[in-house]
Amino acid sequence: MSPSPSVLDENAMLGLASCPRRRPIARPPKVPANPSCAMTREYLTLQSLNDDCLLHILKFVGGTKLVSLARLSRQFRALVNHPDLWRHIRVSGSVPVAIAFMNHALLPRASAIRSLSFEKITFVSYTLIPGYEIENTFHTMFYQAVEGLLQKCGSQLNELVVAENGDTVFADSHFFFSSFAQHSHSLRKISLLSTKNSAYVDDGTLMLLTSSCGGVQHYRDLQGDGPSIKTMSLILDGWPSLESLEVNTNTRHCQEFAAHVAQFSDRLHHLRISHFDDSLMYNEGGWRYSSIRQSMNSTRATELLAYPLGPTGLEAVCIGLSNLISLESLTIDLRTTKHADGLYVDHIESLLLAAPRIKSFTYMVSYSTYYKSDGSLGRADFDPRSLRKTPDSTWVTNQYQNRIVTGCPSHRRGGALALVRILDRIRVAVECRGIKAVLSWSV
Structure with a gap:
């Protein structure tokens, strides 16, 4: 059922029928309140990094994967052929x-x-x-x-x-x-x-x-x-x-x-x-x-x-x-x-x-x-x-007690604690010589 002529005339008078659809206003991105906070993906991409940073990252990529990266773009093809990566x-x-x-x-x-x-x-x-x-x-x-x-x-x-x-x-x-x-x-x-x-x-x-x-x-x-x-x-x-x-x-x-x-x-x-x-x-x-x-x-x-x-x-x-x-x-x-x-x-x-x-x-x-x-x-x-109860055993007890309790079988915990105490004595003796x-x- 079509609207009555009076309704159309009213809409035309108000400017609703002839008004184009408004596009959303592009607002600038919000700047984080804390400048030291991590940047989001919206602000940091591979294309935004300079070549030196990309070269440093690509040094951790295997040779066969480097060959695949060369197909991404001309920039990556030039970077992959850099002598430092090979x-x-x-x-x-x-x-x-x-x-x-x-x-x-x-x-x-x-x-x-x-x-x-x-x-x-x-x-x-x-x-x-x-x-x-x-x-x-x-x-x-x-x-x-x-x-x-x-x-x-x-x-x-x-x-x-x-x-x-x-x-x-x-x-x-x-x-x-x-x-x-x-x-x-x-x-x-x-x-x-x-x-x-x-x-x-x-x-x-x-x-x-x-x-x-x-x-x-x-x-x-x-x-x-x-x-x-x-x-x-x-x-x-x-x-x-x-x-x-x-x-x-x-x-x-x-x-x-x-x-x-x-x-x-x-x-x-x-x-x-x-x-x-x-x-x-x-x-x-x-x-x-x-x-x-x-x-x-x-x-x-x-x-x-x-x-x-x-x-x-x-x-x-x-x-x-x-x-x-x-x-x-x-x-x-x-x-x-x-x-x-x-x-x-x-x-x-x-x-x-x-x-x-x-x-x-x-x-x-x-x-x-x-x-x-x-x-x-x-x-x-x-x-x-x-x-036991030696000055150098305190460091071992504090550092390794949790590791021994959680990662060692119960029948070996006493021996493991004695082991690290032996090693701590060795550490003290070696470091006393400036080694x-x-x-x-x-x-």
Whole structure:
């Protein structure tokens, strides 16, 4: 039903029928009362950031994701091609993905690469034809991609990191490392890591690296078994400028390792060791090495070797450290020891006396470092009750009480509290000497 003419005339007289629809007035945004408060998404976008801020953010993005970001806009394409984003490259994932990444993303930007890291390169079993698998083909293509990349960036490469997890292409690593030995003569840092109890670099492969890359200054070998006796000799002779050595020593004997590490003399500035095959607290009958006499001009070494059973493991390590006259940083990792031979304050003081130039000391332990499987302390002559009500135990109680109660089984809480009190005494003893102490523990 249409409105009557009188209604239309009334609306026209009031100006309602002919008045256009008004648009809402654009009001300026409200400024926060507190200028220090966080800005909302309305005021902060990626486009509002300058290139320096975006470059800093993109440094935390992986290489494969950087390639995807280049498709967003011309600005991001220019930023992604910036050399600073391609200096430290991590290659990971399945073999086909790693091959495509090296061939299509890294080769055009090879001139900017200074560090290469190969981590967890895995392969998947592909069967296109029944009874025919192409893993070997992928392995060959991967090694060829590495060879092609090193032909362009190998001469300027400074760092190599290889980490395997038991399911990698580095089981046959001779061809892989021979490419670096051929093209990367300027390597300064080599890190070999392993997440499982395995070793993928043998003495022959390391001989290639020591003979071709003679300028290595930092070597990190955290494979399952660590370096062998022959490997230590190759490192000693092949890398005269070595300053930092980080190795797994879980298959070495204390005296044996001390005899070899002592030969580095004034070259080493940083040393990292783990637990040994024999205990640090006891001596092993028959472990007497004539090489200790030959490599150490120490009266103390001669006295210790005169004993029928030889020195304890800790004494042998102290003898080795006393010959490293330039050592400034020491790291001891006893988290996986099988002897419950954790160090106490008197042991730490012996180590620090043997190496008086140390400026930084790092000590990593776990519950099993001090306690046996039956819950008893590995050191029989130590009474944990002596740790109670001491001035330095107050700090431990206040800092770690909640962590021990919430994160430790009830039958281990008393031992865990004693453990951190031991570590706190170590911290006080180390810091009293003006040395930086970094202590890490887990229960």
